[in-house]
Amino acid sequence: EVQLVESGGGLVQPGGSLRLSCAASGFTFSSYWMSWVRQAPGKGLEWVANIKQDGSEKYYVDSVKGRFTISRDNAKNSLYLQMNSLRAEDTAVYYCASSASSSSWWNYWGQGTLVTVSS
Amino acid sequence: EIVMTQSPATLSVSPGERATLSCRASQSVSSNLAWYQQKPGQAPRLLIYGASTRATGIPARFSGSGSGTEFTLTISSLQSEDFAVYYCQQYNNWPPRLTFGGGTKVEIK
Numbered sequence: 001e002v003q004l005v006e007s008g009g010g011l012v013q014p015g016g017s018l019r020l021s022c023a024a025s026g027f028t029f030s031s032y033w034m035s036w037v038r039q040a041p042g043k044g045l046e047w048v049a050n051i052k053q054d055g056s057e058k059y060y061v062d063s064v065k066g067r068f069t070i071s072r073d074n075a076k077n078s079l080y081l082q083m084n085s086l087r088a089e090d091t092a093v094y095y096c097a098s099s100a101s102s103s104s105w106w107n108y109w110g111q112g113t114l115v116t117v118s119s
Numbered sequence: 120e121i122v123m124t125q126s127p128a129t130l131s132v133s134p135g136e137r138a139t140l141s142c143r144a145s146q147s148v149s150s151n152l153a154w155y156q157q158k159p160g161q162a163p164r165l166l167i168y169g170a171s172t173r174a175t176g177i178p179a180r181f182s183g184s185g186s187g188t189e190f191t192l193t194i195s196s197l198q199s200e201d202f203a204v205y206y207c208q209q210y211n212n213w214p215p216r217l218t219f220g221g222g223t224k225v226e227i228k
Contacts, residue, residue: 035217037163045155045163045206047217059215095162103215105153105208107174109162 002026002108004096009113016086016117022079022096022110030054030074033099035106036081038092048094049081050102059102064090086117121145121209125220131228132197140223142190142207151211154183154192157222158203166205167192194225202227 008020020036035050049060049070058070069082079096093114097106122145132138142152150170155163165174167183170190180195194201207220 044221045157045208045219047215047219050215050217061216103151103210103213103217105165105168105210106163107165109164111162 004098004108004110006094006096006110006113009094009115011116011118012086013119014087014117017082017084018086018115020081020083020094020096020113020115024077024079024096024098027098027108029077033102033104034070034072034079035097035099036070036079037095037097037106037109038090039095039112040089040092043092046092050099051079052102057102083115086115088117091115091117120216121148121212121218123207123209123218123220125205125207125223127223128221129224129226131226133228134199135196136228138194138197138201138225140192140194140205140225142185142192142220144188144190144209147187148209148211150186151209152183152185152190153208153210154181155206155208156201156203157206163206197225201225 003025005023036048051058051070067085071080093112095112096110098108099106124143126141152170154167157163171183182193204222204224206222
């Protein structure tokens with residue numbers, strides 16, 4: 001059974017940092033592009049970032065460029081999102097998700113982890 | 120950025136009736152469009168990709184159509200478990216700038 005389990009969310013002050021993790025199991029993690037997609041409370045979905053199978057390519061939505069860094073460790077079947085200089089508008093549930101290519105749909109999703117940026 | 124617009128925002132339908140959801144792209148995305156279903160407190164679930172191909176395990180009552188800028192998701196006979204929010208997503212650009220529509224909530228009439 002495919003599982004994606006996010007962790008690391010919580011309450012952080014504006015300007016602070018947080019690192020999200022996503023543990024994958026049940027599929028060949030190293031064969032898939034991986035992404036972070038977020039959803040602000042009561043709002044729609046927004047793609048945040050994705051990363052190639054070997055980590056050699058990374059893409060970001062403009063609003064997080066220079067502040068967020070996506071990375072992965074295929075030996076640990078894990079995906080990460082380092083979030084710096086956090087803003088109130090970054091408050092959201094963050095989902096990790098897998099896809100077959102960089103510009104594609106997402107077939108598997110985790111249950112999400114909530115990040116709240118507030119003083 | 121390709122802007123995706125879904126209509127209506129809310130659709131009230133009785134169980135057993137047909138539901139038709141629309142998604143429009145600000146420029147052509149060819150057939151590079153997916154649909155997702157999301158229930159409260161849950162992650163999105165992939166329904167359709169390639170505008171019309173059902174994902175694994177998705178019932179035949181869900182169908183997708185369209186290409187270019189106009190797309191439709193049809194649920195032929197609504198079941199109780201189908202009341203949810205539906206999102207379209209385009210994946211046509213390079214480098215990837217993946218965008219979603221604002222969603223259509225399908226509620227019980």
